[in-house]
Amino acid sequence: MKLEVHQLNSFYGPAHILFDVDINVGPGEVVALLGRNGAGKSTTFRSIVGLVARREGRILFEGEDITARPTHEIVRRGLGYVPEDRRIFTELTVEENLMVGEQPERTGAPRWTPEKLYTLFPNLGEMRGRLGGRMSGGEQQMLTIARTLMGNPSLVLLDEPSEGLAPKIVEEMANAILAMKNEGLSIVLSEQNLHFARLISDRAYIIESGRIRFGGTIRELEESPDIRDAYLAV
Amino acid sequence: MSSVAQPSEPRRNDAGPDQNQRVASVEFFVVQFLTGLASAASLFLVASGLSIIFGVTRIVNFAHGAFYMLGAYVAYTLTDRFEGFFGFWGGIVVAALVVAAVGALLEIVLLRRIYRAPELFQLLATFGVTLMVQDLVVMIWGPEDLVGPRAPGLRGAVDILGLAVPTYDLFLIVLGPLVLGGLWILFHRTRWGVLVRAATQDRDMVAALGVNQTWLFTSVFALGIFLAGLGGALQIPRNAVTHLMDLSIIVEVFVVVVIGGLGSVLGAFIAAVLVSELNAFGILIFPKISIVLVFLVMACVLIVRPWGLLGRAEGPARQPAGLSIRPWRPMSQNQRLIMLAVVVAAGFAPFVTGDYxxxxxxxxxxxxxxxxxxxxxxxxxxxxxxxxxxxxxxxxxxxxxxxxxxxxxxxxxxxxxxxxxxxxxxxxxxxxxxxxxxxxxxxxxxxxxxxxxxxxxxxxxxxxxxxxxxxxxxxxxxxxxxxxxxxxxxxxxxxxxxxxxxxxxxxxxxxxxxxxxxxxxxxxxxxxxxxxxxxxxxxxxxxxxxxxxxxxxxxxxxxxxxxxxxxxxxxxxxxxxxxxxxxxxxxxxxxxxxxxxxxxxxxxxxxxxxxxxxxxxxxxxxxxxxxAEDLLARRRTRADDGGSAARTAPAKATAPTSGSGAAPIAAPKMEAAR
Amino acid sequence: MSTPILEVENLSKSYGGVHAVRGVSFTLAAGEILALIGPNGAGKSTCFNMLNGQISRDTGSVRILGRDTAGLRPREIWRLGVGRTFQITATYPSMTVRENVQVALLSHHRELGRLFGFAGARHHAEADRLLGLVGMRDLAERPCGELAYGDLKRLELAIALVNEPRLLLMDEPTAGMAPKERVALMRLTATIAREQSIGVLFTEHDMDVVFEHADRIMVLNRGSLIAGGTPAEVRNNPDVKAVYLGEGSVYGGEAAA
Missing domain, CATH: 1.10.3470 (ABC transporter involved in vitamin B12 uptake, BtuC)
Structure with missing residues (x-):
């Protein structure tokens, strides 16, 4: 297993947010974490990379316990994190944004250079000197993913990569994620957009009120409309 | 230079009464201009340090003036003990380094605990440090003004338009732009600088990209304090070292960063020159109201550009002081009666106590x-x-x-x-x-x-x-x-x-x-x-x-x-x-x-x-x-619902970083609100 | 559909040589629900903020109920009868839900300058009526800082209705809400708009919401309007597909209950 989350419980102040969350990700897999807004998707990701101050349970990355590690150490082990709402450095150019994400090469993970990323996201290549704040939302979303890839991770957590994007850009995003998968990356993405998630994912978890309610392949999910309706439905 | 502040820094380079007779001459204005530029150097060093620290940590370091003062005192001691060219210049640099080390220690011990506290608390805490340093300085160096040595190699004066300008002043005039250029290169041409600029905008994101932001912050703070210490150390050939110089410089620095724009190094430079020149000429032209001149300029700048010449509009305060999530209620009838009783009791004090x-x-x-x-x-x-x-x-x-x-x-x-x-x-x-x-x-x-x-x-x-x-x-x-x-x-x-x-x-x-x-x-x-x-x-x-x-x-x-x-x-x-x-x-x-x-x-x-x-x-x-209200509220919650598992988690839940103890109003995203 | 509530003519704005909005013209009738969609950076927010008075316009005119809004500040435009909700909710966390509405009512009745008298007792019933309208009567005493996000959005709607507006400007009204809440909020808005003949202009990223609830849709791209019409017309417009909607694989239609 690439990533194993065992019995994760998380808290914001006195509020208990996640309850005994279990998630497994195999090498090269794309796994979707589905759920409504506020279901606990972002908290799950933030807990995995150590951005939630209080969490209990065990998180193993490539077999090593990272539960008590600080965020930067977790990331340096090759666990990349792309937060929701993009968080581009607006005062830095595209190239400088990528520079911030730079980490040494590591074995067992695809190696990324700015040039290689410009082929994956051609738009970025055309605006290397542009300030992050002068880019459109879609371009920023591409940049935030590229920036994380500069750390040469072997697994990436993508928090709501399609949120707030034009449908056309979302389609481009799906293609980029599939290309990343083909490089051998493991990917976990959180989504509300079921249409998007099923285009690219191998497996899916459904989270609701901080608890995992379903885990299985996309096909299993498609074949159980009652589950979809109960936790995702309109 | 310090007309805005406390007039406690006797100028050593003022030529005295004979200059006043030549007030009107062009030559004299040139020289006065140069003196202003020289004064600007230290002011710029200190103000840029404050700006850099603010940029990354979002803390306005009130204690910056205290570090400026420490730089001067330590430099005084070092240059007093080790004489000669290397003694002096080495002493200046070592003093700044020593002060930077003290600053780093302060960051590690205190500031790390209050990074997420409201601005007011940070200002107050660093002011508390200033108070402590004031007493410590008097304990160590005594209350008297100390006069440092002149700079070896730069003791003389250069003849400009027939008037003597101290060589040391010329050195300072050159130093300012050099430091400005050096800082620009540091922030734009090194990875450390890019990381610092990134952290200025979003520190958590920098950590999420694998950067150890704890030490990044410490290094930035040390750099800012180094600049303050250097600014102080460089003053000793010009001004006496006193235990009041911290408050006088910090007020001037605040004026400079308000005019130049908080967070902008170039803005700090321009404003430092502006303020120093206003002081240099203000004293000559309007000796009585030189203060008002700086005030007027600051007012004009703020009307046109509320965030300073090169500053950027700040978002609203992270958390305005006083913002509570416990809605206020007027007093109940009982509470009013209690208050009335307290006031009446206070009114009886003269019958039970003495005059003192x-x-x-x-x-x-x-x-x-x-x-x-x-x-x-x-x-x-x-x-x-x-x-x-x-x-x-x-x-x-x-x-x-x-x-x-x-x-x-x-x-x-x-x-x-x-x-x-x-x-x-x-x-x-x-x-x-x-x-x-x-x-x-x-x-x-x-x-x-x-x-x-x-x-x-x-x-x-x-x-x-x-x-x-x-x-x-x-x-x-x-x-x-x-x-x-x-x-x-x-x-x-x-x-x-x-x-x-x-x-x-x-x-x-x-x-x-x-x-x-x-x-x-x-x-x-x-x-x-x-x-x-x-x-x-x-x-x-x-x-x-x-x-x-x-x-x-x-x-x-x-x-x-x-x-x-x-x-x-x-x-x-x-x-x-x-x-x-x-x-x-x-x-x-x-x-x-x-x-x-x-x-x-x-x-x-x-x-x-x-x-x-x-x-x-x-x-x-x-x-x-x-x-007290927290205690009451906790007791009330406990009485209300015997403890629903979700809400009443153990008390150790509070994050160690939340020195503010402020309620999680903007708890990380709305997930927490559920 | 009688007199237009909102008439926008040739509205333009550029920043540092970049045209954020150019030559946008449209009208909005009473009781009509109009959606403004387009890719990120297409100029939706700029457009919105010009209508609202938050930023000044370079050229063009905006008339609200026939009155030109040139040079008016947001608070003055509000007095013309414009309600506003924000993409990221802006409410008063230190007050109760009812007090949030009361402040707006006090402002509407120009009573906020009074230095004495207990404000919490004023316009109590009117505040509760508005909260009832959005289904929040039961939450009136709750501290606003404790509300769930969807409730905050409904509270914003109640606040926006305080001055009996004729025009509602809603910036991504359903962003961050669960699907069920989205439908409920948009239905509520539509009902109120029709009953009180309010014109509603909203931006939105959720196409399911847009196609189901808008009477008319305008598509903005690179600052210009490239299409406008009924949901069906816009949905099948090839230009809109090319710049914005794509092939339709990532939004639903069949997901609608």
Whole structure:
């Protein structure tokens, strides 16, 4: 297993947010974490990379316990994190944004250079000197993913990569994620957009009120409309 | 150079009277211009350090002046011990490094605990450090001014247009732009610099990309302090080293960063030159009102560019002071009866205590009103003023003028005196409410310091340092008991009036501007007008307290509107509890009693007071009343629902970083709200 | 559909040589629900903020109920009868839900300058009526800082209705809400708009919401309007597909209940 989350419980102040969350990700897999807004998707990701101050349970990355590690150490082990709402450095150019994400090469993970990323996201290549704040939302979303890839991770957590994007850009995003998968990356993405998630994912978890309610392949999910309706439905 | 600040730095390079005869000559203007440029160098070093630290940590480091002073003292000791070329220059650099190391230590021990606290708390904590350093410096180096050596190799003067310009000044003139260029290269051409600029915008994101931001912060802080220490060390050939230089430079630095734009190194450079030149020429052209010149320029800049010449609009304060998620309620009938009983009990004090105790109690009553007025501005309005003493002091001077100049009876002076405070609040407040957050705090501080300088320098009217004596109460109120009753009555009426205001429609409008400026504008509220009115109201009540204070002491001094007085007010509000309605009064009573006792017990009152402030911010950010309310609320919750698993998690849940102890209003995204 | 509530003519704005909005013209009738969609950076927010008075316009005119809004500040435009909700909710966390509405009512009745009298007792019934309208009557005493996000959005709607507006400007009204809440909020808005003949202009990223609830849709791309019409017309417009909607694989239609 690439990533194993065992019995994760998380808290914001006195509020208990996640309850005994279990998630497994195999090498090269794309796994979707589905759920409504506020279901606990972002908290799950933030807990995995150590951005939630209080969490209990065990998180193993490539077999090593990272539960008590600080965020930067977790990331340096090759666990990349792309937060929701993009968080581009607006005062830095595209190239400088990528520079911030730079980490040494590591074995067992695809190696990324700015040039290689410009082929994956051609738009970025055309605006290397542009300030992050002068880019459109879609371009920023591409940049935030590229920036994380500069750390040469072997697994990436993508928090709501399609949120707030034009449908056309979302389609481009799906293609980029599939290309990343083909490089051998493991990917976990959180989504509300079921249409998007099923285009690219191998497996899916459904989270609701901080608890995992379903885990299985996309096909299993498609074949159980009652589950979809109960936790995702309109 | 320090006309804005305390005139305690004797200039060594002033050529003296013979220059004054040549005031009009062109040559002289050139030389004066060069002197201004040389003065700008140190000011720029210190201001850029403050700006860099603010950029990344979002902390306005009040203790920056203290590090400037430490740099000068350490450099004095080193250059005194090791003479010669290497002794001097090595001593300057080593002094800056030593100070930077002390700064790094402070960052590790204190600042790491308060990075997420509200701005006000950070300013206060670093001010507490300043207080401690002041006492420590006097302990180590003594209270006398120290005169350092001249710079080896740069002792002489260069002849420019027939006038002698010290070589050392020319060195400083060149140094400023060199440092500016060096910093630019550091921030734009090194990965460290790019990381720092990234962290300036979003520190958590930098960590999420694998950067150890803890040490990034420490290194940035050390760099900023290094610049401050260097600025101080480089001053020793020009100015005497004194234990007052910290406050004088910090006020000037605040003026510089407000003009140049907080966070902009280039802005700091331009503004440092501007301010230094204004000082250099202001003294020549308008010797009496040189202060006003800087003030006017700052005012003009702020009208045109509220965030300074090169500053960028700051978002609203991370968390305005006083923003609570516990909605305020007016007192219940029972609570009102209890309060009435307390006031009546206080009214019986003269029958059970002696004269000294009554004088102390009258002073406490005066400060309760002062603290309540600041609380109104700070907690209800979310506008943390670092210069509220200005209106207290102006009220005191107003009463003194009315009594001594116009021979008014006490009641007349008490009624008219505060009008001077009101006038000051109307004038200064108009500028201040254009800003928010730390800018607001710095500007209020600068204005208060200007008021202080006028009181200090305009000797003909204010008596300068000697103050105004003979402001005695009318004979009917001259006994300690009657004056105590008078003070108590005025204070209680004032506090009740402020409390009525809190729950009035205006009070709601004020809280609305604090909670959300965006929403307020969208429902037709004129934010700056509401806040200006609040500023004037707070200034009025502070002025009333000041007028009472003048009669209590029988005299007024510039101290009445100095920075320490402003900070006393802040500490009272903080001690009582910043998110509460009644905390200020409790805080004033406890603090004033404590302070009077402390002064009688120790010579190191600043050291102790500074430590108390730091401790308060780090350990008890909610204050006495806030702490009590928490206890009550917790008991009530427990009584309400026997503990639903989700809500009543163990108490250790609080994140270690939340030095503010503030409730998670903006808990990470809305997931927490569920 | 009688007199237009909102008439926009040739509205333009550029920043540093970049045209954020150019030559946008449209009208909005009473009781009509009009959606403004387009890619990120297409100029939706700029457009919105010009209508609202938050930023000034370079050229063009905006008339609200026939009155030109040139030079008016947001708070003055509000007094013309414009309600506003924000993409990221802006409410008063230190007050109760009812007090949030009361402040707006006090402002509407120009009573916020009063220095005494207990504000919490004023316009109590009117505040509760508005909260009832959005289904929040039961939450009136709750501290606003404790509300769930969807409730905050409904509270914003109640606040926006305080001055009996004729025009509602809603910036991404359903962003961050669960699907069920989205439908409920938009239905509520539509009902109120029709009953009180309010014109509603909203931006939105959720195409399911747009196609189901808008009477008419305008598509903005690179600052210009490239299409406008009924949901069906816009949905099948090839230009809109090319710049914005794509092939339709990532939004639903069949997901609608």
């Amino acid at each position: 105790a009554l004088t102390v109690l009258a002073e406490i009553a005066v400060f309760a009103l002062f603290a309540a007025s600041l609380h109104f501005l700070m907690t209800v309005g979310g506008l943390a003023s670092f210069g509220h003493a200005a209106y207290f002091g102006l009220g005191a001077y107003g009463a003194a003028f009315a009594t001594t100049m116009f021979g008014m009876p006490m009641i007349g002076s008490l009624l008219l005196g505060p009008l001077l405070g009101v006038a000051g609040a109307i004038l200064f407040g108009w500028f201040c409410v254009r800003l928010s957050g730390v800018y607001f705090a710095m500007l209020t501080l600068a204005f208060a310091q200007i008021a202080w300088s006028i009181a200090f320098q305009w000797v003909e009217v204010t008596g300068g340092d000697n103050g105004i004596l003979g402001v005695w109460p009318a004979s009917w109120a001259s006994s300690p008991a009657t004056f105590y009753w008078l003070a108590l009555a005025v204070s209680v009426i004032g506090i009740v009036a402020l409390r009525v205001l809190v729950f009035s429609p205006f009070g709601y409008a004020l809280r609305a501007t604090r909670d959300s400026a965006l929403r307020s504008e969208a429902i037709g509220i004129d934010r700056s007008r509401v806040q200006w009115a609040a500023f004037v109201i707070a200034g009025t009540f502070a002025g009333i307290a000041g007028a009472l204070f003048a009669f209590l002491k029988g005299s007024v001094f510039p101290d009445n509107l100095a920075i320490p007085m402003s900070v006393d007010g802040l500490v009272m509000v903080l001690l009582g509890g910043i998110e509460t309605v009644s905390g200020a009064v409790v805080g004033a009573i406890v603090y004033k009693a404590l302070a009077i006792w402390l002064v009688s017990q120790t010579d190191l009152s600043k050291l102790v007071l500074g430590a108390i402030i730091v401790l308060l911010v780090v350990a008890f950010p909610k204050g006495i009343v806030g702490f």
